[in-house]
Structures are given as C-alpha cells and as structure tokens.
Amino acid sequence: MTVWPGRDGAPVSCNEKLKVLAENERELRSVMSDAFDDAVLMGVDPEAMRALLVEMVRSLPGPAGAPS
Numbered sequence: 001m002t003v004w005p006g007r008d009g010a011p012v013s014c015n016e017k018l019k020v021l022a023e024n025e026r027e028l029r030s031v032m033s034d035a036f037d038d039a040v041l042m043g044v045d046p047e048a049m050r051a052l053l054v055e056m057v058r059s060l061p062g063p064a065g066a067p068s
Helices: 015-041 046-058
Strands: none
Touching: 015 046
C-alpha cells in the first residue's frame, strides 16, 4: 500500500510512521504467505484458507479507546 489513510481520511505523511507501516506490511505478508502455503501443502482448500485469513482480520479487536 503506498497511501495509508488516517482516521480523518488524509494520508499519513510522517516518514517514521510510513517506515513502520511498510515494515509491518512486509512482515504480515510474509507470515500470511507462509501460513497459507503450509496449509495448502497439508491439504487445506486454498479458498477456505483465504476465508479464514479474511475472518481473522475482520475479527481483530480495535485498540483501546480508538473508534471502530
């Protein structure tokens, strides 16, 4: 993602925040890819695994005090 929208809709522009967000994205993509590959290699239906990953994201709790 090249643009990270803030709560107010304006893009996040702080370079340090952008570095952290980019690193987090890289790490998440790597972990999710590894988990997906492992599941498929063990016989899990790829679409079922995708649905599980989507549901995991949807069920994430918001940070304390932050609007949903």
